[in-house]
Amino acid sequence: xxxxxxxxxxxxxxxxxxxxxxxxxxxxxxxxxxxxxxxxxxxxxxxxxxxxxxxxxxxxxxxxxxxxxxxxxxxxxxxxxxxxxxxxxxxxxxxxxxxxxxxxxxxxxxxxxxxxxxxxxxxxxxxxxxxxxxxxxxxxxxxxxxxxxxxxxxxxxxxxxxxxxxxxxxxxxxxxxxxxxxxxxxxxxxxxxxxxxxxxxxxxxxxxxxxxxxxxxx
Numbered sequence: 522x523x524x525x526x527x528x529x530x531x532x533x534x535x536x537x538x539x540x541x542x543x544x545x546x547x548x549x550x551x552x553x554x555x556x557x558x559x560x561x562x563x564x565x566x567x568x569x570x571x572x573x574x575x576x577x578x579x580x581x582x583x584x585x586x587x588x589x590x591x592x593x594x595x596x597x598x599x600x601x602x603x604x605x606x607x608x609x610x611x612x613x614x615x616x617x618x619x620x621x622x623x624x625x626x627x628x629x630x631x632x633x634x635x636x637x638x639x640x641x642x643x644x645x646x647x648x649x650x651x652x653x654x655x656x657x658x659x660x661x662x663x664x665x666x667x668x669x670x671x672x673x674x675x676x677x678x679x680x681x682x683x684x685x686x687x688x689x690x691x692x693x694x695x696x697x698x699x700x701x702x703x704x705x706x707x708x709x710x711x712x713x714x715x716x717x718x719x720x721x722x723x724x725x726x727x728x729x730x731x732x733x734x735x736x737x738x739x
Contacts, residue, residue, distance in 0.1 A: 531608065531609075534609060535606060535607070535608070535609055538609060538614060538617060539603055542599060542603075542617060542621060543596075545621045545624060545625060546592060546595075546596045546599075546621075546624060548625070549592055549624050549625050549627055549628055550589060550592045550593065550596075552628040553584075553585050553588050553589055553592070553627070553628050553631060554585055555628075556581055556584075556585070556628070556631070556632045556635065557578055557581045557582060557585055558578060558581075560574035560575045560577070560578060561574060562574050580635045580636070580638045581632075581635040581636070583635070583638075584631045584632070584634055584635030584638070585631070585635075587631075588627055588628070588631040591627070591656065591659075592624060592627060595624065595659060595663065598663060598694075599620075599663075599666075602666060602667055602670055602690075603670075605670060605678035605679065605680060605681055605682075606670060606677055606678050607677070607678060607679050608676055608677045608678075609677060610675065610677060612669065612675075613666075613669060613670075613675070613677055616662065616665055616666050616669055617666065619662050620659070620662035620663060620665075620666055623655060623658045623659040623662055624659065626655050626658075627655055627656075627659075630651050630652045630654075630655040631652065633648050633651055633652065634648045634649055634651065634652035636648070644712060646705075646708060646709055646712070649705065649708055649716065650705055653701040653702065653704065653705040656697065656698065656701045657697075657698035657701050657702055658698075659698075660694055660695060660696075660697040660698035660701075661694075661695070661698055663694045664691060664694035664695050667687075667690055667691055667694055668691065671687050671691075683731075685731050686731050689729055689730060689731045692729045693726055693729045693730075696722075696725050696726065696729055697722060700718060700719065700721060700722055700725060701719070703718060704716055704718040704719055
């Protein structure tokens with residue numbers, strides 16, 4: 522269904538969608554830090570007690586750092602793809618809402634995964650599966666948004682990047698879900714090393730980058 526607003530209001534409506542999206546990203550990325558608690562020790566506690574209490578928060582700190590940069594990355598990618606948008610449709614709005622739904626879930630799934638990533642819970646697959654599913658859902662929604670924006674039949678964007686750059690963006694959108702799901706499958710066999718597969722993400726992103734971008738970085 523096409524929009525029925527006056528043409529002079531079109532840009533304002535697009536700006537509303539982008540500003541709303543930015544607000545959701547800002548809230549989600551801020552909520553991540555709330556789960557990290559100040560270390561508490563007794564009145565006569567020692568430096569060692571403080572260090573031990575601080576170490577108990579380490580899984581949450583690591584989860585915060587990882588998810589902070591993942592959310593930041595998706596905000597950056599959203600910023601880039603909506604730089605081409607000059608029009609909107611109901612479908613674009615709904616795709617964007619489902620994409621944001623995956624973003625606002627991230628503080629919760631990060632918290633679950635962080636709480637159960639300690640050594641005594643390393644055997645549990647559920648917390649990591651929930652987190653991996655969340656990231657995969659985000660990547661798939663980004664892919665669907667890109668497909669919709671890049672399709673000239675939808676008439677929502679102009680001055681689109683080259684076909685090579687479009688293909689690269691679509692492949693990269695699916696690469697993160699693929700790596701997380703592969704990591705989850707491997708985690709069932711070997712919990713520790715399965716999660717280390719995530720360190721391949723920057724390498725895969727580099728391989729899937731457009732040729733011009735790879736040459737520039739060199």
